[in-house]
Amino acid sequence: MKPGRLALLIALPLVAGVAVKADEAAIPGVHDAYQARTDYQLKCQGCHRPDGSGDDHSNPPMKGIVARFLGVPGGREFIGRVPGVATVDLPDDRLANLVNWTIYRFDPAHVPQDFRPYTAEEIGRLRQNPLRLERAATRARLVAGFAKTHSEQ
């Protein structure tokens, strides 16, 4: 192989790597966006779909809505306690990375200005208490609260 071509083969992934790194730095609470994307693909998108659109019957969309939970009392805790989040087989730091990524990736417009990204410690605490059957009613109550904040958003 010509040396020039070899140099190109080495340089291209490096350039791509730099681009990903720059992207990562831009998302609060996400120390590894590549890891988050991979974890989402493996652990979440089977239900929530690759583009976060969910489906019409059982799996809710993330796109354009998930950050609205952060704007109502109890919503922050709810996100850390839904079974899909709380019981996933990922360590706390990777899960915090993934949840923050999910919020900014799918619903940046609704992230409250004073949002503090989830930390591994907070996620670790919330997930110890996963929601069970009461989750449908809890979710419905939170979603009803969205309407009240609608005019402010």
Ligand code: HEC
């Ligand atoms: C087996 C399907 C399934 C998987 C896998 C799953 N979820 Fe969910 N998710 C749901 C359902 C259903 C709800 C609605 C609450 C409930 O009934 O659990 C939900 C709710 C949520 C919510 C709260 C927002 C809302 O609209 O209720 C977030 C945030 C969330 N999921 C993120 C994730 C993340 C991140 C992952 C991957 C680690 C994941 N989910 C994996 C099915 C799933």
